[in-house]
Amino acid sequence: MNCSTFPSLLLALVQLRLCSPTTQNFSAQNTDQSYTTIQRVKRGWVWEPLFVTEEETSTMPMYVGQLKSDLDKEDGSLQYILTGEGADSIFFINEHGKIYVRQKLDREKKSFYILRAQVINRKTRLPIEPDSEFIIKVRDINDHEPQFLDGPYVATVPEMSPEGTSVTQVTATDGDDSSYGNNARLLYSLVQGQPYFSVEPKTGVIRMASQMDRETKDQYLVVIQAKDMVGQAGAFSATATVTINLSDVNDNPPKFQQRLYYMNVSEEAPVGTTVGRLLAEDSDIGKNAAMNYFIEGDSSDVFGIITDRETQEGIILLKKRVDYESKRKHSVRVKAVNRYIDDRFLKEGPFEDVTIVQISVVDADESPVFTLESYVMEIAEGAVSGSLVGIVSARDLDNDDSPVRYSIVQGMHLKRLFSINEHNGTIITTEPLDREKTSWHNITVTATETRNPEKISEANVYIQVLDVNDHAPEFPKYYETFVCENAVPGQLIQSISAVDKDDSEESHQFYFSLAQEATNNSHFTVKDNQDNTAGIFTAVSGFSRQEQFYFFLPILILDNGSPPLTSTNTLTVTVCDCDTEVNTLYCRYGAFLYSIGLSTEALVAVLACLLILLVFFLAIIGIRQQRKKTLFPEKVEEFRENIVRYDDEGGGEEDTEAFDISALRTRTVLRTHKPRKKVTTEIHSLYRQSLQVGPDSAIFRQFISEKLEEANTDPSAPPYDSLQTYAFEGTGSLAGSLSSLGSNMSDVDQNYDYLLGWGPHFKQLAGMYASQRSTRD
Numbered sequence: 001m002n003c004s005t006f007p008s009l010l011l012a013l014v015q016l017r018l019c020s021p022t023t024q025n026f027s028a029q030n031t032d033q034s035y036t037t038i039q040r041v042k043r044g045w046v047w048e049p050l051f052v053t054e055e056e057t058s059t060m061p062m063y064v065g066q067l068k069s070d071l072d073k074e075d076g077s078l079q080y081i082l083t084g085e086g087a088d089s090i091f092f093i094n095e096h097g098k099i100y101v102r103q104k105l106d107r108e109k110k111s112f113y114i115l116r117a118q119v120i121n122r123k124t125r126l127p128i129e130p131d132s133e134f135i136i137k138v139r140d141i142n143d144h145e146p147q148f149l150d151g152p153y154v155a156t157v158p159e160m161s162p163e164g165t166s167v168t169q170v171t172a173t174d175g176d177d178s179s180y181g182n183n184a185r186l187l188y189s190l191v192q193g194q195p196y197f198s199v200e201p202k203t204g205v206i207r208m209a210s211q212m213d214r215e216t217k218d219q220y221l222v223v224i225q226a227k228d229m230v231g232q233a234g235a236f237s238a239t240a241t242v243t244i245n246l247s248d249v250n251d252n253p254p255k256f257q258q259r260l261y262y263m264n265v266s267e268e269a270p271v272g273t274t275v276g277r278l279l280a281e282d283s284d285i286g287k288n289a290a291m292n293y294f295i296e297g298d299s300s301d302v303f304g305i306i307t308d309r310e311t312q313e314g315i316i317l318l319k320k321r322v323d324y325e326s327k328r329k330h331s332v333r334v335k336a337v338n339r340y341i342d343d344r345f346l347k348e349g350p351f352e353d354v355t356i357v358q359i360s361v362v363d364a365d366e367s368p369v370f371t372l373e374s375y376v377m378e379i380a381e382g383a384v385s386g387s388l389v390g391i392v393s394a395r396d397l398d399n400d401d402s403p404v405r406y407s408i409v410q411g412m413h414l415k416r417l418f419s420i421n422e423h424n425g426t427i428i429t430t431e432p433l434d435r436e437k438t439s440w441h442n443i444t445v446t447a448t449e450t451r452n453p454e455k456i457s458e459a460n461v462y463i464q465v466l467d468v469n470d471h472a473p474e475f476p477k478y479y480e481t482f483v484c485e486n487a488v489p490g491q492l493i494q495s496i497s498a499v500d501k502d503d504s505e506e507s508h509q510f511y512f513s514l515a516q517e518a519t520n521n522s523h524f525t526v527k528d529n530q531d532n533t534a535g536i537f538t539a540v541s542g543f544s545r546q547e548q549f550y551f552f553l554p555i556l557i558l559d560n561g562s563p564p565l566t567s568t569n570t571l572t573v574t575v576c577d578c579d580t581e582v583n584t585l586y587c588r589y590g591a592f593l594y595s596i597g598l599s600t601e602a603l604v605a606v607l608a609c610l611l612i613l614l615v616f617f618l619a620i621i622g623i624r625q626q627r628k629k630t631l632f633p634e635k636v637e638e639f640r641e642n643i644v645r646y647d648d649e650g651g652g653e654e655d656t657e658a659f660d661i662s663a664l665r666t667r668t669v670l671r672t673h674k675p676r677k678k679v680t681t682e683i684h685s686l687y688r689q690s691l692q693v694g695p696d697s698a699i700f701r702q703f704i705s706e707k708l709e710e711a712n713t714d715p716s717a718p719p720y721d722s723l724q725t726y727a728f729e730g731t732g733s734l735a736g737s738l739s740s741l742g743s744n745m746s747d748v749d750q751n752y753d754y755l756l757g758w759g760p761h762f763k764q765l766a767g768m769y770a771s772q773r774s775t776r777d
Contacts, residue, residue, distance in 0.1 A: 061092070061100035064136060068097045069119045071128055079122045084115035084133070091115065091136065099136075107138040108175055142183040144175035146226040148240035155206070159214035159246040160345075163207075167197065170204040170240050172226035187231040191239060193222035206242060214246040215283045250288035251345045254280035254336040256355040263316065263357055267324040268364040275303065275316040280336035280353055282312070290339040296354075299332040303359070316357065324363040325397045332357040367457040368394040368404045368447040374460040375445075377427070381435040381465045389418065389463055392425040394447035396455075403450045408443055409458070418443060418463070427461065435465040436501045467503035469561030473510050474498060475569045481536065482587045483551075484578040485543045493524075493573065494536040498557045508532065508559060515554035515568050524553055524573065536571065545575045 072078050082093040091113070093099050118131035148170060155168035176183035188204045190197065197220070198209045206222065222242040229235035256278070263276035282289040293305045293314035304319045314334060322330070338351040345351075370392060377390035396402035406425045408418060418441070420427045425445070433441075441463040449455040481494040498510040512534035514526050523543070527535045536553070551573040558566045576587035755766035 061102050064091065064099040064101055066096070066098045067093065067117050067119075069129060072097070072119070077122055078128065079120050081118045081120060082115055083118070083131075085113040087115060093117075105138045107140045107177060108144070110138065111177075112137045140177035140180050140183055142176055142181075142229055142234075142236065144183075144228075145236035146172040146174045146186055146228055146238040148172050148224075148226065148238060151240040151242075153240060153242040154245070155242060156245045156247050157208065158249050159218075160211050160249060160251055161208050163210055165208040167206045167208060167244055168242065170199075170206065170224050170226075170242060172204070172238060172240070174228050174236075176228065182229045182232065184228060185230050186226045186228055189225050189227070189231075191223040191225045193220065193242075196220060197222050197244070199224055206244075212246055213251075214248050215252065218246045220244045220246075248285045248288050249345075250284050250338060250340060250342040250351070251348065252283040252288075253349065253351040254282045254289075254291050254338060254353050256280045256336065256353050259355055261355060261357045263359045264362050265318060265322060265359055266362045266364050267322050267366065269318055269322070271318055271321060273318040275318055275359060276357070277308070277313045277315055278334065278355070278357065279311070279313045280355075282338070287340055288338075288342075291336050292339055294335045294337070296333040296335055299330055302330060303332055305334060316359075322361045323397075324361045328361050330359040330361070332359055363398065365398055365452060365455060366396075367455040368396050368449060369457060370394040370447060370459040372459065374462065376462045376464070378464045378466055379429065379433065381468050382432050382470060383429055385429055385431050387429045389427040389429060390461070392420075392427065392445050392447075392459060392461060394425070394457060394459070396449055404447045405450055407446050407448070409446050417441065420445060427463075433465045435467050435503070436471065439465050439467075441465070469502050469559070469563065469565060471501040472565040472567035473500045473508075473557040473559045474567055475555075475557075475571075479571055481571055481573045482576045482578075483538060483543055483573055484576055485545060486541070487538045487543060488541050489538055491538045492535050493538060494571065495533055496536065496555065496571065497533045498559075500559050500561075502559075502561060510560075511558040513556045513558075515556045518554050522553070523551060526555060536573075543575045545577060549575055551575070 067080055069078065076095070079095065080093050080097045082088070082091060082099065090103060090105070091099055091101055113136045114133060115136060116131050116133050118127055119129050120127045150171065153168060153170055157165060157167045170188070172186055172188075174184040174186060178184035187201050188199050189201065190199045193206075194209070196209055196212055197206055199206050204224065204226070206224070212220075220243075222244055223239055224242060225237055225239045227235045227237040261276070261278050265273065265275045269275075280291060280293075282291065289312060291312055292307055295303055295305050295316075300319075302318070302320045302322065304317045305314050306317065307313070308315055314336065316332070316334075333354060334357055335352055335354045341351050371394065372392075375390060375392055379387060379389050392406065394404050394406070396404060403423075405422045406420050407422060408420050417430055417433065418427055419430050425447075427443075427445075443461045443463065444458055445461050446456050446458050476497055476499040479494055479496060483491075483493050487493070496512065498512070500508050500510075510532045512526055512528045514522060514524075523538065523540050525537050525539045527537060529535065534555075553571040553573055555569045555571055556566060557569060558564055574587060578587065752766065752769035755762050755769060758766070
């Protein structure tokens with residue numbers, strides 16, 4: 001069978017081809033060349049897709065295409081049958097094999113239908129060819145408008161961005177078929193936003209069309225339009241709004257609003273006082289408007305400036321006290337500089353500005369001012385009372401004619417040494433000064449305005465007491481000098497030196513010699529070493545302790561002061577029973593015996609007598625202490641601890657906390673105490689219950705059993721019911737013994753009515769036992 005091709009249909013429909021079984025491949029295209037389909041080759045018919053335009057409006061069924069078999073002789077013997085999606089409901093086929101669509105189709109709901117075609121003999125109802133599958137595709141029409149799904153848009157771009165800078169991109173979507181025709185091909189255009197912005201027609205990218213300054217306008221509203229069908233006539237369109245904000249860059253320097261500012265500061269203002277504030281305005285915002293302030297020139301020593309981080313103001317501070325009388329105006333040059341600078345805009349000029357601040361010093365009533373901050377004065381020691389020490393001077397800078405009163409404000413001891421004339425500041429002594437006691441005196445002098453006593457100033461006065469040679473030299477210590485009986489002439493027995501309390505302009509120089517009265521009749525000589533020391537030498541030999549035990553040698557010491565002073569110091573030389581080597585300890589011992597007039601043997605005898613007397617005295621004390629001991633120490637202890645005073649009502653035999661029972665025990669039976677279970681709370685609780693249930697209650701029986709078992713198993717303490725012997729309990733008690741161990745009667749036979757007569761202290765006890773007896777009766 002040969003293949004035949006039908007001419008293409010109107011309305012851009014692709015008709016099908018019906019061929020006999022073959023091994024050839026067929027392909028077909030619609031008339032507008034927009035689709036290429038791959039045919040299906042099988043044993044039977046080979047079909048190309050059929051197309052139908054969506055939403056065609058007609059009251060009659062629309063023709064889609066025709067099926068025709070080569071075996072059809074058009075005599076009405078064959079019948080075409082259509083099955084599959086939408087068969088009979090949407091599509092139907094007539095006896096000539098023509099396919100029609102009954103209703104409107106929407107491609108966006110279903111874009112194609114799969115159907116099967118078969119040719120049968122009308123009489124035999126048997127197929128004359130195998131059935132075959134084919135597709136009917138719904139061809140798109142432009143029935144959807146573009147949509148901006150992400151709008152409205154907000155974008156930010158730095159100010160002064162160059163032309164062509166990308167700002168953002170907008171994207172619209174179209175529900176039509178983008179693979180067929182121009183129905184879904186969009187074209188973007190700018191409706192609002194010229195001449196500052198532009199948009200790329202195909203991509204929707206918005207770009208800067210010119211440089212813009214945020215300080216002029218910081219927000220722009222741009223409207224973008226999207227049209228389908230590439231903007232052709234009859235196309236649908238949609239718009240989107242894009243809000244574009246300009247972000248700040250540092251393109252503006254700080255600017256002072258004034259070239260000259262005026263401020264005031266009091267001369268009494270302390271260091272750190274805020275003088276004033278000034279602001280250099282910057283059109284930028286955020287960190288781009290942050291700035292630092294500086295003070296230029298010599299004024300930076302007196303004034304400083306810091307930046308307020310919150311307001312970006314410059315705060316001028318006082319770094320040094322100002323004085324109205326010295327300088328009444330200060331011209332301060334202040335510079336403001338941006339903290340963060342963008343290098344791109346440096347060509348526009350420096351990002352700084354300068355202004356002048358004129359600061360006037362306000363006069364204030366100040367305290368008097370001394371001519372010097374501190375004074376140093378001198379006076380010779382020993383000067384008579386009333387001697388001039390020096391003069392201090394202060395004046396009131398506000399009014400030179402204002403009188404000032406002076407006074408000394410230090411301790412009373414300084415006021416006793418010095419006084420000051422309150423009118424002219426003359427300081428004099430009130431008594432002679434001794435440099436050796438105090439070489440410097442520090443006093444504080446005040447100056448007070450007589451017209452305003454609150455204005456007071458102070459100055460320190462340091463007074464140095466100059467030395468006068470008023471102290472003679474002397475030995476620095478007491479010398480112990482010994483000489484042996486067999487000493488030879490010229491033997492050195494002692495080296496001496498001297499000290500002087502006075503100061504010397506040069507180094508001290510001392511001269512040593514024997515006093516005049518000892519020069520002609522002396523057993524010793526003095527040799528001056530010319531270095532402030534001297535040596536004592538023997539002049540004779542053959543010293544004898546029996547003849548002379550001590551020698552008193554007068555030494556004359558002369559200083560080099562002006563005038564020079566001398567002193568006579570006595571050196572005691574002790575004769576010692578020794579060879580050429582002196583034993584100092586032995587010599588001291590011999591000197592001591594000599595001074596008290598005893599020999600060595602006599603001293604030993606005296607010490608022996610003292611030792612015998614001490615032993616005898618200690619023996620007498622020991623005997624007396626032994627006699628004071630008693631024969632019965634345990635009884636004495638019991639007498640001491642037997643009396644116990646009770647100020648409250650006892651809790652009965654089970655009350656173990658009312659007193660210390662150890663006081664009633666003898667020492668022979670005391671044992672290590674074993675802690676017992678504290679039962680005070682249990683007793684109180686049981687007593688409250690006893691008032692309700694009585695003594696026959698199981699609670700009482702359980703408690704008594706537990707306590708009895710505890711007493712039997714505790715070897716460290718006596719049981720509660722135990723016979724104790726109290727030798728000093730006393731007699732004559734009307735109550736008698738409270739113990740029940742010696743009674744022949746049981747608890748049942750006991751009559752407790754006598755408890756009622758014991759007074760209010762036993763009222764509760766009487767109530768308990770009386771109630772028990774009445775219950776038993």
